[in-house]
Amino acid sequence: MIGTIFGIPPQALFGQLLLGLINGSFYALLSLGLAVIFGMLNVINFAHGALYMMGAFVAWLLLTQLGIGYWWALPLAPLVVGLFGAALEKTLLSRLYKLDHLYGLLLTFGLALIVEGAFRHQYGVSGQPYPIPDALKGGQNLGFMFLPNYRGWVVVASLIVCISTWIAIEKTKLGAYLRAATENPVLVQAFGINVPRMITLTYAFGVALAGLAGVLAAPIYQVSPLMGSNLIIVVFAVVVIGGMGSILGAVLTGYGLGLLEGLTKVFYPEASNIVVFVIMAVVLMIKPAGLFGRER
Amino acid sequence: MSLHSQSGIRASGKASQASAAGSTLARVGALAVLVALLAVPFLLYPVFLMKVLCFALFACAFNLLIGFGGLLSFGHAAFFGSAAYVTAHTVKVWGLSPELGILLGTAASAFLGILFGSIAIRRQGIYFAMITLALSQMVFFLALQLPFTHGEDGIQAVPRGVLFGVFDLNNPLAMYYTVLGVFLIGFAIIWRTVHSPFGQVLKAIRENEPRAISLGYRTERYKLMAFVLSATLAGLAGGTKAIVFQLATLTDVTWQMSGEVVLMTLLGGMGTLAGPVIGAALVVTLENYLAATSLPVPVVIGCIFVACVLVFRRGIAGEIQARFGKQSRSG
Numbered sequence: 001m002i003g004t005i006f007g008i009p010p011q012a013l014f015g016q017l018l019l020g021l022i023n024g025s026f027y028a029l030l031s032l033g034l035a036v037i038f039g040m041l042n043v044i045n046f047a048h049g050a051l052y053m054m055g056a057f058v059a060w061l062l063l064t065q066l067g068i069g070y071w072w073a074l075p076l077a078p079l080v081v082g083l084f085g086a087a088l089e090k091t092l093l094s095r096l097y098k099l100d101h102l103y104g105l106l107l108t109f110g111l112a113l114i115v116e117g118a119f120r121h122q123y124g125v126s127g128q129p130y131p132i133p134d135a136l137k138g139g140q141n142l143g144f145m146f147l148p149n150y151r152g153w154v155v156v157a158s159l160i161v162c163i164s165t166w167i168a169i170e171k172t173k174l175g176a177y178l179r180a181a182t183e184n185p186v187l188v189q190a191f192g193i194n195v196p197r198m199i200t201l202t203y204a205f206g207v208a209l210a211g212l213a214g215v216l217a218a219p220i221y222q223v224s225p226l227m228g229s230n231l232i233i234v235v236f237a238v239v240v241i242g243g244m245g246s247i248l249g250a251v252l253t254g255y256g257l258g259l260l261e262g263l264t265k266v267f268y269p270e271a272s273n274i275v276v277f278v279i280m281a282v283v284l285m286i287k288p289a290g291l292f293g294r295e296r
Numbered sequence: 297m298s299l300h301s302q303s304g305i306r307a308s309g310k311a312s313q314a315s316a317a318g319s320t321l322a323r324v325g326a327l328a329v330l331v332a333l334l335a336v337p338f339l340l341y342p343v344f345l346m347k348v349l350c351f352a353l354f355a356c357a358f359n360l361l362i363g364f365g366g367l368l369s370f371g372h373a374a375f376f377g378s379a380a381y382v383t384a385h386t387v388k389v390w391g392l393s394p395e396l397g398i399l400l401g402t403a404a405s406a407f408l409g410i411l412f413g414s415i416a417i418r419r420q421g422i423y424f425a426m427i428t429l430a431l432s433q434m435v436f437f438l439a440l441q442l443p444f445t446h447g448e449d450g451i452q453a454v455p456r457g458v459l460f461g462v463f464d465l466n467n468p469l470a471m472y473y474t475v476l477g478v479f480l481i482g483f484a485i486i487w488r489t490v491h492s493p494f495g496q497v498l499k500a501i502r503e504n505e506p507r508a509i510s511l512g513y514r515t516e517r518y519k520l521m522a523f524v525l526s527a528t529l530a531g532l533a534g535g536t537k538a539i540v541f542q543l544a545t546l547t548d549v550t551w552q553m554s555g556e557v558v559l560m561t562l563l564g565g566m567g568t569l570a571g572p573v574i575g576a577a578l579v580v581t582l583e584n585y586l587a588a589t590s591l592p593v594p595v596v597i598g599c600i601f602v603a604c605v606l607v608f609r610r611g612i613a614g615e616i617q618a619r620f621g622k623q624s625r626s627g
Contacts, residue, residue, distance in 0.1 A: 044422045095606060101422055102368050103605050106562065109555055110601025117594030230433075233551060237430040240423060270441060277434035281415050284427065288418040 008266055014145035016262040022151055022220065024258015025158035026052075026213050028251045030235045031242065032162055033209035035250040036169070039182045040202040043093065043104030044239075049232025050115040051207045053225060055081050055214025057119060060130050060223040070133035073215050081211030086204040093203065094196070112229070119225040127222025154216050161212065162251045169247055178202065237280045243293015253291060333476055342468040343540070348580045349479040350537040355560040355572030356486050357529035362558075363567030364490055365522040366502030367417075370425040370554050371432025372530050374412070375405040377549030378435060379531030384451040384544035385444055394457040394465060398478070398535040405531020406524060408435075413523035417516060420505075429551060436549045450545030454538060471540060478536045482529050487569060489525065498522055552594075559597060562604045565611025574612050 030048060037045050045051075058080045059073035068076070088111060096103045132150045139148040169175040181188040181195050189195045214228075221227055235254075242253030257276050265272040283291060337345055354376055361367045383401030386392045392400070416427045439445045446452075456465035463470045489495050501508045501515045508515050538544045547553060556579065564575025579597075586593045604611070610618055 044426060092602065092606065099609075102425065103609070105368070105370075105422055105425055106558065107602060107605040109558075110598045110605060113555070113594045113598030113601060115598075117592045117598060121592035121595065229551075233429055233433045236426040237433075240419075240426055240430065273437040273441070274434045277430050277437075280427070280430055284415050284418050 010144050011146075013266055016266045017259060018145070018147065018151060018262070019265070020259045020262020021155055021255070022258070023261060024255040025155050026217060026231065026254075027235055027238050027258050028162055028254030029158050029209055029213040029216075030231070031238045031250040031254045032165060032247065033206040033213075034235065034239055035242075035244055035247055036165070036209070037203055037206035038244050039247075040178065040199055041089075041093070041097070041104070042101045043096075043108065044101075044236075045203075045206065046105055046108035046232070047088075047112040047115060048108075048207065048210050048235070049228030049230075050112040051081050051085065051228070052210040052214040052217070052231065053119065053228035054084070054115060055211030056130070056218040056223045056227060057123070057214070057225075058211070059215045059218050060128055063130065064128075070215075070219070074212070077215045078208040078211035081214070082204040082208035085207035086200050089200050089203040094199070112232075116225055116229060123225060125224065125226060127224035127227075130218035130223050132219040150219055154220065157216060158213075161209070165209070166247050166251065234276050237276045239290075241276075241280050241283045241290055243290025246292045249290075249292025334473075337469060337472045342472045344580070344584065346472055346475045346540045347537075348577045349475050350533050350540060351557070351560065351580055352573040352576040353479050353482045353536070354530050354533035355557050355564070355576045356483060356569075357526045357533060358557045359561045359566060359568075359572040360486055360489065360529070361522055361526040362561060363571075364495060364502065365498050365519060365526075367420075367519065367523070368425045368558075369416075369428040369523075369526070370551070370558065371412070371428035371430075371435075372526075372557050373549050373551065373553035374428075374432035374435040375408060375527040375530040376534035376537075376553065376557075377439065377544070377546075378408055379405040379534035380538035380544035380548045381439060381445050381451065383535035383538040384454045384542075387457060387539065388451060388454045389444075393461065394459055394474075394539050397457075398532065398539060401535030401538065402528055402531040405534065406528040409524040409527025409531075410520075413520045413527065417519045417523060429554065432549065432554060433551060436546070436551070439546055439549050445544075445546075448546065450543060451538075452543055454542040454544070456539055456542060465539065475536055475540060478532060482532055483569075483573075485525075485529065490569065494518070494521070555601075556597070559601055559604070561611075563600065563608075563611055565613030565615070565617075568611070568613035568617065571611050571613035578612075 030052060034045055034048055037043060037048075055077045058077040059070070062068040062073045062076060063070075092107060092111070093104060096107060136150040136153050139146050140152070141147075169178060177188065177193055178198065181193065181198055185195050217227070238253050238257050239250065241257065242249045244250070257279065260279070261272055261275055264275040271278075287293075354372070358369065358372050361369055379401035381401075382404040383397040386400050387394060387397035412428065412431045416424055416431065419427060440447055444451075456471060458464050459470070459474055463474065465471045465474060497508065497513055497518055500511075501513070501518055505515055534548060537548070560575035560579045561572045562575070563578060564573065565571025582596070582600075583593060586596060608615070
């Protein structure tokens with residue numbers, strides 16, 4: 001066995017790296033959703049954190065109220081969140097497209113307050129436990145560290161979702177329509193594609209990703225009304241660092257910053273909360289458009 | 297840019313069209329407001345009024361940036377809150393007088409404004425909002441972890457002290473008139489800025505930045521100056537608030553606080569001088585009222601936010617100006 005790495009016991013190092021990878025998975029899923037929505041709607045969805053929380057809560061409610069378990073919640077909760085998102089887009093957001101994009105940010109900020117406040121009013125601020133599904137209990141001893149099965153599953157699941165979303169957008173016909181509509185909605189509409197419906201579906205899909213992240217997060221973090229609001233600001237910083245230009249960029253930056261945060265926890269724990277923001281400041285100094293962004 | 301043309305605000309030249317009769321009316325109105333402000337502590341609870349004045353100055357400072365510079369900062373709580381912490385610390389631990397404490401708090405915010413401003417103005421629009429939000433969240437975590445801020449407890453029992461060695465601020469009326477003085481100074485600075493050549497350039501940048509650049513203005517520098525001025529005045533409000541409530545806590549640096557000041561300005565009317573004051577008074581009153589009921593405050597605030605964005609983008613002052621066609625849009 002290795003004694004220490006840079007004076008750190010390997011268990012601690014890999015343990016924190018795994019935690020970083022888990023956090024990175026959530027950053028990636030959320031910034032992916034933000035980037036998809038931003039590409040199509042030019043709106044930064046401030047409600048993303050609240051909808052992530054909603055996904056976790058729907059899973060928890062399904063379990064405690066209806067006895068529906070994790071594996072059914074995995075598709076159902078994102079569906080509920082997606083439908084909710086579609087309704088929001090149809091009734092509220094769609095009224096603002098002709099205005100300055102900042103109004104979209106302000107509207108979704110108001111929505112975030114409402115959703116979060118409502119859950120907080122109903123369920124209080126204390127977290128609700130959500131059990132790990134039976135099939136994923138226990139863990140593997142990898143020799144250099146102990147890997148809980150569920151955490152491994154979260155990393156794998158988020159990778160699968162991120163990669164398939166990327167493939168769907170870059171390689172399929174539907175994705176091609178989407179990219180075309182992002183570039184020039186008027187022209188795409190002229191070709192007979194229902195762009196408003198596409199916008200609704202894009203928003204629904206983006207927030208469904210947040211809902212899915214919420215379900216994945218439920219057994220790891222407790223289900224609490226406040227779980228989304230602090231996360232979303234870190235994700236905003238991730239998005240600024242990566243730049244909104246590319247889907248892949250959003251995903252890579254998400255994982256990368258998660259890992260970096262984990263490393264900071266090992267070597268200088270006091271700074272782990274702010275390391276992402278410091279990196280954001282540095283990136284803005286050197287490359288204002290973000291690592292993968294284009295100047296617009 | 298369209299943010300403002302949409303809200304029915306026109307920047308160009310209208311102020312100069314103000315007729316003589318209009319400006320006399322405005323002067324009489326301003327005098328009446330001043331008299332009312334001097335008399336009101338005899339009618340209403342002074343602590344409530346001081347809260348309104350502190351938040352009104354905070355909202356006016358924020359409005360300087362969004363309303364006249366077109367930059368939406370989602371992190372102004374950082375300046376408000378850090379000034380509160382610095383003022384509270386210097387007054388309580390170092391034993392400084394209240395005026396020096398507020399001055400140091402304001403200076404700290406100015407410094408923070410230079411730091412954050414030079415980073416944030418590298419991007420515009422939505423990115424600017426996200427960057428300021430992220431930077432202010434960094435301040436939140438620092439306030440949570442640094443030893444002098446006392447984490448969750450905050451700095452409590454800050455002595456109000458004696459202003460200039462003469463006025464004992466433990467007297468509610470002395471405290472009120474001090475806050476009123478601070479507010480009026482801040483408001484005068486903003487009024488002066490908006491009506492100065494600097495303010496005109498700022499509006500030009502807001503309306504059409506490439507054109508302002510082609511006219512030879514170094515827009516980055518103007519934006520940074522506006523940002524620093526706004527941060528400084530937000531700090532002045534925060535420092536004063538720390539003395540009034542004898543308290544500096546994490547609440548002052550949260551993103552919810554940043555959102556609240558956005559709401560005050562939006563509700564009152566972005567880009568108007570009176571709007572943020574009206575908005576602050578309304579929001580503070582509403583929160584006082586809601587605190588006594590069982591209604592969830594964030595939900596109500598969120599609903600007002602959504603309603604403002606959807607149907608009431610001009611805000612109260614903007615709506616009044618549009619209805620009655622007042623000549624002078626900016627005061």
